[in-house]
Amino acid sequence: MDYGVPHELLDDLAAEYGSLRALVPSGTDLGRPTPAVGWDVGASLSHLIGCDLLAREAVDAPAEFLRARPATDVGLAELIEHHIAARRDLPAERLQQEWADAFVALLTAFRSSRREQRVPWFGPPMSPATLATARLMEYWAHGQDFADALRIVRRPTDRVRHVCHLGFTTFAFSFANRGLPVPPSPPRVELRLPSGRSWARGPEGADAFVTGDALDFALVVTRRRHRLDTSVNCRGEVAEQWLAIAQCFAGPPRPGRPPSEVAH
Template sequence: MERGVLGELIADLAAEFDSLRVLITSGTDLVRPTPAVGWDIRSSVSHLIGCDLLAKEAIAAPDEFQRARPATDDGLAELLESHIAARRDLPAKDLRQEWDEAFAALLRAFASSCRDENVPWFGPPMSPATLATARLMEYWAHGQDVADALKIVRQPTDRIRHVCHLGFVTFEFSFVNRGLPVPPSPPRVELRLPSGLPWVRGPEDGRALVTGDALDFALVVTQRRHRSDTSLTCRGEVAEQWLAIAQCFAGPPGPGRAPSEVPY
């Protein structure tokens, strides 16, 4: 992957950070619950801070990251919970400052990374570009939770294509993660980006097909909306099965959102 692609991803990641940070001011009620059960706005930001610091360490000090990486899902869950617990009482001003510093450190690590060297993470190692895409996806998904909590309708941008990309390439993972047999081929996915441009992946002659808005697809694969609350259309059993369990983030199977679980 060319360095220019990584540079574009880093720029889009920074823009996603900015779009979320502007929603959270010194006067924001950080304990306002989000649609993610058990998570408030502070939890969402604290989680992002902790994962930014982990990603920075994975890039800058991979050996140290691997030595400290939890060996089990339970250990990972405890680590992620510690990021939230450690910042539970931070005032908004201090939380925002720590967030700024952690994200800036992550960007510096990406800027100094070698595109040909994989980065260790939770699961298989990945390229810096893939890690940047994963961080962007998390910022977009948790940003959606915060926007929903604040009853703000965000204007989608074509940066959402990165989330759609992860949603498509994790087709197999979505089945394996639930112990289900993996269909021999993914559906074709034909989406409209916010700009109106098409975004297409998958076999041209595939019997299964998913069509609709890129925003709706991103909401489903990040489990921020139930498929029935979107305008996505499916053709074929494989497409129906996939959208019911789609998950583009690491970890055990997510519970997803109930139908019509939209705050406004």
């Protein structure tokens, strides 16, 4: 079978889910605020559950997903709030079980997807592998929020390369999402993975460069850190403009974090 999502990517997605579960065991204070303004731990978990259910439907029942998909950013924000409000008063054990069930259903959908399949989402249709990467990114990003809220330093892994890949491929989106002209060519991105291996994307002869640690680049493109609080270096106007607005997730432009808001 021509699988829609490579086994390695599914394994990494499952590992990222497992890592996040370990951060919020039974007994965690779900009302504890995270650095994401207005989002506590419970709200973030409810959002992950809702998006996993939506992603499962987009893969398995695209027509139903399209009928229910909000047509505007306002509608998307309302849908997110609905997922949170619907689970706000659930006991922690029930929330954890819904989370586990939703994730298992999502993995099952990805395992039955086909490579040539185009999956609708909040934006242009994408491959199942791209959607799986987006889910991994969101798990990783909310995991960072939880770690910051609980004052835990996570041990980085090379799974962060998936977040970096999505950060690079959303170069044009980051500009278009803000109504800005898209530069004709992205910068060259050269990063160090936690294992010490090199990771690179973009034209080798580019005039603009982005270099640094993959972890820090991922924190910037998920808008979890301001670039000035990281090791990421830029050369060239396009690179500077991009990292000021980089956003690798769907939805309206987010303001990001001001410098030095979160210790690292």
